[in-house]
Amino acid sequence: MNKNITPLVGSSSFIKEIKTLVQTLSANNASVLIVGERGSGKRLVARHIHYSNSAKIDHFFEINCKSFDKEQIQVVFDDVSRLIAFDQRITLFVCHVEDMILELQKSFIEMIKKTAAKELDLKIICSTECSLEEKVANGKFLPELLSRLNTVVINVLPLRLHKEDIIPIAESYLTSFSKKSGLKFVRFSEAAKTSMLEHFWKGNVDELINSIQRAFIVGKPPVIDEADLGFINEDSVVNRVVENIADFGNDKSLKTAVDMFKKEYVTKILEENNWNQTRAARVLEIQRTYVIKLINELEIRKN
Structure with a gap:
């Protein structure tokens, strides 16, 4: 195991199951599809599968289909194909595979076919935030590729x-x-x-x-x-605005509601930062001078 990799922490049945799957899947070349919400730890699971292999795997390639363009993805495919031809052991991790264009999906299938035919040492792990079955139904994902990627499916639970x-x-x-x-x-x-x-x-x-x-x-x-x-407890802020609608009088315009929300929200941020305007500005991602302007315009007062 790579000492620099973040550990899988926790004692829930979910974490225990993930750890068991990691050990099982690291010992073979079965394709893995990791499904889960944004930020749930899909990449970490993929890296653990790679680094838990007792045999030395030479390379870990990663493709992000959201940020890589067509040429960049094709370059990685070519590099992987070249290296495995020289008996290199490789893990290819493709995240946001749902965003891969159809042309590259066809190239991906061809690479997988050639690897399987020559029994080369390539571990393919893909991750997605959505249902690939729906993508197939909508004509945006090739059914043959899905069938080759989902040999084992890992569902990563939201926190x-x-x-x-x-x-x-x-x-x-x-x-x-x-x-x-x-x-x-x-x-x-x-x-x-x-x-x-x-x-x-x-x-x-x-x-x-x-x-x-x-x-x-x-x-x-x-x-x-x-x-x-x-x-920030957004619900409590919204609820306070809704509760105060009766106090709006005849002025129930959207601007009045927005101003009320701004006042409640900025007040909440200031309270949580002990009325430190610099900290509040950092949380709100605005200039401190604008915080001061809002305090004056919205008549925000420290209780």
Whole structure:
């Protein structure tokens, strides 16, 4: 196992199943299709399958079909074909495979066919955020390619569906970031832990990582507190606006509602950052001068 790879952390039945599958799949060349939401850890699972192989695998190639253009993808295909012809052991990881154009899908099929015919050592792992079956039905994905890619399908659960792993994962990154940054953060407050467990995590593990990185910037060692994570309870903000509609009088224009939402939202951000305008501006991704302007225009007052 590569010492630099992020470990698979957690004790849920889901994580245990993933670890078992990783060990099983690393020992053979069966094609793997990893399905899951954005930021759920599909790439990490792919890398663990690659690096868990007890035999030395020479190369790990990665194609991102969202960011690679046609020429870049074809170059990788050509490099892989050339290297496996010289008995090189290769893992090819294709993420966002649903975005691969049909012309390249045909090239992909041909490469897979040639590899299989010559019994060359190529491990293909693909990942997707959507249903490839629907893509096939819509004529945007070749059924032959799907049948060759989904020998084994791994469904990576969103973080909110294995909540028991949230704190162990967060603590693992806290330890890692502390070592790298030299900042002496040692734990999360109980309020921070509760907030993490209650958060929806639309962006999954990637969002969790970003929240911890933010806490390292705005927080104060040794403890990461709830406000440092930068969570916003959007529902509570919206609910307060809806509850106040009766106070709008005859002015129920969209502008009035938007201004009310802005006021509640900016106030919430300021409260979570102890009314530090610089920190609030960073969270809102606007200039501090604009925060001051909003405070004045919306008549935001510190309670």
